């Protein structure tokens with residue numbers, strides 16, 4: 469019993485290390501870093517309500533809760549995180565498909581929870597600055 473417990477812990481630690489290595493891949497542009505977009509969550513809306521990303525561009529989303537715990541769920545972009553009450557959660561995303569996506573709060577936060585959502589637009593990457 470005790471041995472099984474030890475092996476289980478060791479396996480978990482290895483998984484964490486592997487995850488850290490994967491996220492600090494050397495081909496990341498460490499010197500400039502990804503563009504940061506701040507999104508504020510509060511009952512019952514995200515602000516801004518819409519952001520525009522470029523296909524293939526890595527961005528870091530800083531998700532700030534101004535009140536209670538919210539969620540941020542956008543399956544096509546692989547985003548599924550909680551935003552703890554009063555804190556900031558960060559997710560890094562590199563969209564690969566052009567489109568309009570709807571992110572929703574998937575952590576029940578009160579009466580208006582069902583309508584809490586925002587739009588993420590992914591555009592074809594071009595040389596010119598068409599967005600914000």
Ligand SMILES: [Cu+2]
Nearest residue numbers: 573575577581
């Ligand atoms: Cu909610």
